[in-house]
Amino acid sequence: MAERNFNRNTDPEMRRRLGRFFQSGRIRKKMTQEQLAEALGLTKKSVSFIENGKTYPSPENIFRMTKLLDLSLDEFVFGYAHMGQNSAVPELNEALGKLNPEAQECLVRVLFEICHIAEA
Numbered sequence: 847m848a849e850r851n852f853n854r855n856t857d858p859e860m861r862r863r864l865g866r867f868f869q870s871g872r873i874r875k876k877m878t879q880e881q882l883a884e885a886l887g888l889t890k891k892s893v894s895f896i897e898n899g900k901t902y903p904s905p906e907n908i909f910r911m912t913k914l915l916d917l918s919l920d921e922f923v924f925g926y927a928h929m930g931q932n933s934a935v936p937e938l939n940e941a942l943g944k945l946n947p948e949a950q951e952c953l954v955r956v957l958f959e960i961c962h963i964a965e966a
């Protein structure tokens with residue numbers, strides 16, 4: 847799936863944090879950028895741009911990457927894992943992945959607002 851341009855309204859530091867989050871998950875899963883790109887239907891260059899904070903993935907791909915890499919969005923949003931365990935409930939991640947792209951985009955924007963408030 848081609849990435850839409852969400853960069854216009856996103857904070858560059860937030861894109862970098864999200865990129866590092868996905869990169870660490872990919873490395874933890876012992877995947878290459880090429881393997882992740884193939885699983886997502888993206889190019890290796892797209893994955894590299896996401897990991898380096900140059901490109902912001904679509905909300906749909908955020909949820910797909912989270913599920914594929916066994917990451918939790920609450921760990922990204924709040925910056926910690928509960929007692930060293932994956933703190934996302936698998937059913938919640940699955941349900942979020944089923945949202946239509948507009949609902950996913952709305953949810954991602956809300957999460958970023960929460961991040962900005964938490965950092966302030």
